[in-house]
Amino acid sequence: MTGNPAPNASVQEAPGGSPRAVPLLEARHVSKYFGSVIALRDVSLEVRAGEVTCVLGDNGAGKSSLIKTLSGVFPPDEGEILVDGNPIHFSGPREARAHGIATVFQDLATVPMMSVWRNFFLGQEPTRSFGPIRFLDQGRAKDVMKVEMAKMGINVSDPNQYVGTLSGGERQAVAISRAVYFGARVLILDEPTSALGVRQSGIVLKYVLQARDMGRGVILITHNPHHAYPVGDRFVLLKLGRVMGSYTKDQINVAELTQMMAGGEELAQLSHELQRLGPDQPAIREAAQELAQDAAGEI
Amino acid sequence: MQLPGPGIPGPGSASSEEAGDCAMDVPNTTKQAGPTSGRGDRVVAARTVTRIFRRPEVGAALAALAIFLIFAVNPVSSPLWLSQAGFVGWLTQAWQFGIMAVPVGLLMIGGEFDLSAGVLTGATAIMIGLLANEFGWNIWLCIALSGVFAVLVGLFNGFLVVKTKLPSFIVTLATFFVLRGTSVGLVEAINANSTVVTVLNPPAGTDLAKAIFGGSVGSQPAFPVALFWWLGVTILGMVILSRTTVGNWIFAAGGEPNAARNVGVPVGATKILLFVGTALGAWLVGTIQFTAGLSAVSEQGVGYELYYIVAAVVGGCLLTGGYGSVLGASIGAAIIGMALQGVIYARWPSQWGFAFLGILLLFGVIVNAVTFRQAQRARR
Numbered sequence: 001m002t003g004n005p006a007p008n009a010s011v012q013e014a015p016g017g018s019p020r021a022v023p024l025l026e027a028r029h030v031s032k033y034f035g036s037v038i039a040l041r042d043v044s045l046e047v048r049a050g051e052v053t054c055v056l057g058d059n060g061a062g063k064s065s066l067i068k069t070l071s072g073v074f075p076p077d078e079g080e081i082l083v084d085g086n087p088i089h090f091s092g093p094r095e096a097r098a099h100g101i102a103t104v105f106q107d108l109a110t111v112p113m114m115s116v117w118r119n120f121f122l123g124q125e126p127t128r129s130f131g132p133i134r135f136l137d138q139g140r141a142k143d144v145m146k147v148e149m150a151k152m153g154i155n156v157s158d159p160n161q162y163v164g165t166l167s168g169g170e171r172q173a174v175a176i177s178r179a180v181y182f183g184a185r186v187l188i189l190d191e192p193t194s195a196l197g198v199r200q201s202g203i204v205l206k207y208v209l210q211a212r213d214m215g216r217g218v219i220l221i222t223h224n225p226h227h228a229y230p231v232g233d234r235f236v237l238l239k240l241g242r243v244m245g246s247y248t249k250d251q252i253n254v255a256e257l258t259q260m261m262a263g264g265e266e267l268a269q270l271s272h273e274l275q276r277l278g279p280d281q282p283a284i285r286e287a288a289q290e291l292a293q294d295a296a297g298e299i
Numbered sequence: 300m301q302l303p304g305p306g307i308p309g310p311g312s313a314s315s316e317e318a319g320d321c322a323m324d325v326p327n328t329t330k331q332a333g334p335t336s337g338r339g340d341r342v343v344a345a346r347t348v349t350r351i352f353r354r355p356e357v358g359a360a361l362a363a364l365a366i367f368l369i370f371a372v373n374p375v376s377s378p379l380w381l382s383q384a385g386f387v388g389w390l391t392q393a394w395q396f397g398i399m400a401v402p403v404g405l406l407m408i409g410g411e412f413d414l415s416a417g418v419l420t421g422a423t424a425i426m427i428g429l430l431a432n433e434f435g436w437n438i439w440l441c442i443a444l445s446g447v448f449a450v451l452v453g454l455f456n457g458f459l460v461v462k463t464k465l466p467s468f469i470v471t472l473a474t475f476f477v478l479r480g481t482s483v484g485l486v487e488a489i490n491a492n493s494t495v496v497t498v499l500n501p502p503a504g505t506d507l508a509k510a511i512f513g514g515s516v517g518s519q520p521a522f523p524v525a526l527f528w529w530l531g532v533t534i535l536g537m538v539i540l541s542r543t544t545v546g547n548w549i550f551a552a553g554g555e556p557n558a559a560r561n562v563g564v565p566v567g568a569t570k571i572l573l574f575v576g577t578a579l580g581a582w583l584v585g586t587i588q589f590t591a592g593l594s595a596v597s598e599q600g601v602g603y604e605l606y607y608i609v610a611a612v613v614g615g616c617l618l619t620g621g622y623g624s625v626l627g628a629s630i631g632a633a634i635i636g637m638a639l640q641g642v643i644y645a646r647w648p649s650q651w652g653f654a655f656l657g658i659l660l661l662f663g664v665i666v667n668a669v670t671f672r673q674a675q676r677a678r679r
Contacts, residue, residue: 094563105561111554113621122551123563125544135542
């Protein structure tokens with residue numbers, strides 16, 4: 001439940017992310033190997049109450065290994081995970097959840113052919129005893145869901161509406177507000193915007209900020225620096241399982257972030273290839289120019 | 300050498316395009332929160348009329364009404380159809396499908412099939428008969444042991460499907476053949492090459508068991524007691540599906556098992572429970588059929604598993620799981636009963652009953668697919 005005194009205390013201490021506050025979740029020099037493959041090497045990051053830590057990296061950078069380590073799917077081979085400053089060994093995702101660490105996976109967050117209220121309480125249904133038998137407390141479930149979704153800025157007028165009829169962004173909102181309601185202090189969001197259009201991505205980023213303003217720590221995993229920069233307080237760049245850079249917002253701007261992430265030379269190379277492919281086609285030319293700009297870090 | 304580049308820069312350029320808009324989009328969307336919710340209200344208002352017709356069981360109810368009227372209007376079938384004997388006739392067909400359509404429908408909503416459900420109705424009946432004949436035990440003990448056997452079959456199916464992750468269609472097809480073969484083989488071995496098990500010296504408790512399961516009520520032609528079991532099973536199934544935690548898990552297990560697991564739903568246990576449910580349904584049908592005549596035939600129930608599936612699908616259960624209705628499945632069973640019995644009363648060749656069912660099945664599947672697509676369509 002949300003009434004846990006620990007997060008509230010730290011929220012009051014550090015509404016804007018005071019550096020003295022203890023991080024809610026911290027990874028220290030974490031490494032993970034799969035046989036001879038290095039999935040993660042010496043990765044450190046932290047997330048504090050009321051802050052958003054963005055983990056950026058291209059495909060294969062080790063983002064999903066990092067998520068799985070942080071959410072207790074597997075333990076790190078080296079290094080340690082700390083919750084509220086205390087080292088901890090998760091026995092599994094369930095224990096991580098019990099410590100208030102909730103992971104929202106991009107496509108696997110909701111059941112489309114179930115109503116919003118059923119999805120919201122799935123796995124943690126409120127019940128009402130009727131003699132020896134326990135029934136779903138539908139009235140309470142619907143009321144709580146409405147209130148919690150309203151906090152995210154969504155007005156659900158029909159709780160029986162199928163989640164499948166919601167937009168991609170709203171579905172993410174259901175998953176996020178559900179995690180927050182069930183006591184998540186740290187939200188790990190796995191590529192929440194990657195399948196969404198521009199407008200929907202904006203909506204999801206708004207929910208990220210809303211969760212942050214409720215005093216939660218958010219770890220936003222993404223490959224898009226333009227989604228990360230407006231909402232993030234800290235940025236951790238991953239490449240081939242290693243941390244390429246770790247910055248607070250005042251240490252870096254979005255252009256530098258983009259450049260670092262893609263690797264300036266690689267983008268310039270792509271731009272050249274594109275121009276060679278379609279010098280006459282305006283669309284390709286335009287794309288090539290944009291890439292060249294990204295590569296040069298001028299946006 | 301030219302590299303096949305276009306595929307790679309495509310997404311890259313798209314995301315940088317998005318980026319420019321997006322940085323501005325965050326404050327924009329905050330302002331748009333009002334209009335968005337307004338649109339939500341309007342959509343709901345338009346839907347209240349159509350919502351009733353979107354319920355999965357409504358189509359089945361309309362079809363049932365239509366079929367009833369066809370035989371009521373037809374001058375050949377009408378007199379018998381509208382008499383008590385007429386009702387007893389099709390209801391006696393329907394309950395056999397109905398008691399099973401409920402657990403089979405629940406299983407289908409949970410994303411699985413059970414092809415061994417039909418033969419298990421016969422196997423449980425035979426088991427009661429053999430135990431009563433060979434050992435002369437109290438009939439209630441025989442019935443209970445048969446129930447234990449059914450639960451074991453359900454657990455076997457469930458564990459096999461959940462642990463091997465094989466399609467339940469294949470796993471239960473195997474169980475179907477095993478049950479069919481052993482029940483025939485066992486009966487012939489014990490019973491001097493006869494496929495019929497008849498209890499000539501009813502053991503203790505038979506009268507009460509017959510009254511509770513296999514009896515009938517009312518003036519002749521009397522209604523079978525089994526109709527109350529059908530009603531009870533339907534209500535139980537409806538309550539479980541829509542009013543309990545397990546019902547929530549059933550929808551989720553069939554709809555999006557990975558999402559369900561991510562939020563802590565015991566998907567495997569739910570599915571195993573559903574297989575035990577169909578097995579117990581088969582046991583109930585077997586018990587009713589055995590106590591009604593104090594005999595059982597070794598191939599009893601073979602082929603009925605398909606009727607159960609037809610009933611569930613006509614009743615609005617989605618073949619791929621995650622959606623459906625217990626009441627609909629029950630109505631589907633009534634439709635099958637009416638179709639099979641009605642053609643006899645109308646003195647049509649009985650094969651027309653099957654053609655009828657085929658058309659209904661097709662119709663049901665199409666309606667389900669449309670409903671599913673409508674529900675899936677995202678507002679953007």
